[in-house]
Amino acid sequence: MIGRSLAGVLLGLTLAIALTGLAVLCWPGGSVRVLVPAVVVFFPLYMVLILAAFLYRTASRAWGWMALANLLAFAALWIAQRTLPGLPS
């Protein structure tokens, strides 16, 4: 239980931030327009990802898959930050 909970609470948090952040940066027609809706989506997404950690057969699978998902999401976010217009400064 503890292993899965930590995977969900920690990796789920970073994954939810990366995924919503990525959606904002990729949003057609300007990122600023959807910032508040994105934060609204972030919370249920985080809840779903915590739950998802309990759907894997073992805790180590939960850690492995969620770590991989994080890696991919942050790689995509890194590319998006450098290639897309992003937020106005």
Place this chain on the structure above:
Amino acid sequence: MDCPAHIAGPAFVKAETRRRLTELHTWTGLIAGFALFIAFYAGALSVFHDEIDTWAVPHPPVVSSDLIARGDALMAKIVDEHPAARAQIGMTLPGDHPSHEVAVYWFDKDWHVQGLDDAKPRGEDDEREGLADFVYSLHYTLGIPELGIYLMGLVSIIYGVALLSGVLIHLPHLVQDLFALRPGRNLKRLWQDAHNVIGILSLPFHVIFAITGALICLMTIAMVAFNVMAFDGKLVALEDSLTGASPTITASKVQAPMLPPHVAVAKARAVALASGAEGFDPDYLRYLQYGDRNAAVEVRGRSGKTLGEYGSVALSAVDGRVLGVQVTGARDANHATYAAIFGLHFGTFGGTAVKWLYFLLGLAGAFLFYSGNLLYIESRRKRRSADQPLKVRAMATATVGLCLGSCSAIAVTFCANLVAAASGFDATLIVKPVFFAALAAAFGWTLWRRPARAAVDLLWLTAALSLAVAIADIALHGLRVDGGGAALAVNITCIGMAVGFASLARATARRAQSGDTNSVWAVAG
């Protein structure tokens, strides 16, 4: 909660996964359940915050046309003494419930507040709370200063996980569960059915609260995380423009006289109505770069016939030019969403009927968490022995002492407020200590009398105090039909709650006397 063994049929998730989800549902429910019970009970009452305030402070609100002018003068004095306040200084506008305060708010390293009658500023946290404000702060902080609101944000997230796991467990037989309420000898099944029915029927309402609750408590923290992790630190500068109507203002360092608040309010209302808003009832305004030629004044107000009632209009604080409009009918996705979060959470979008619906669903929510705890106890009960395991006894004590304890403590606090107000004593000094003393006493009583007897005692106590406070208020102040009858409605609701608590007390007493003796709820055991 154990897997309901009576249900067969196709499983949505594998049996092993379902067991794990059940365990998750039990644990998240246990961790968040107590805080959620108090939040829902106090939140249901807080739907009628203004009515309770009218009831609790038996004098009419100060209606005075010079309040805004005095606020204006106070702001001018404060920016003289604290030049840093020029960046952002605002005031609340007169309201229609008695403890509503016209006060000036400004930012100088930290938020400061000064009411019109205060000799000097006070920190934002040492505001004294009247009864209605205290019940409201109990709802979102549990009465814990500073950190309470973040704690409730975490509780909201755990609550969301509990909801999701509960739905996944029951998804395969959602419809069957909805129509099953089986009274009879199997108590656990009855509690299980009641828990499921209320959980499923009020699911949309719970989803709203898990999400908006988390948002309202944790939005600023989430913004910081997004700022650092996803947006290269560019979000901070935008944050104000996502929720207010004013563009970013830079000072010109050239001084100019400021448009006075009453002029700004009138102009903002005209602009909002012209933009299509259904009414515009201003409740707060703030100046950005007060005293500067580039200064802006932003007026926030409420409109009707919209999910998100709050909107704002920004004007130049020098010549009244419109700088930005974010009211219903004329706002972007950010402002519409932000306003909707609060509208959905506070139930302010649909008039009296929706407020009563929120009140009843709030009480039903409190019952959902209470029944979840009873289910935990019932599933782990030793059926052949009067002695129950420690975890069952501890859970029963905590459930009665904290849940029923806080119901009775709130009733005690209502009584104390009535006595204090009637004897000319400042009620804001006593509501918080009285509540916590009464809660501690109720918990001690539960430890001493054991849960079965204490539950009956506390339910009767709550019923008796609710009835007494209504009768005493009517005896002291009459029916109080003035002001839309808010105070009368509070008294009638108190009598209704007294009837409800009395029937719960009778049912609990009956169970203690004649139910299965091998249980924490039996008196004879």
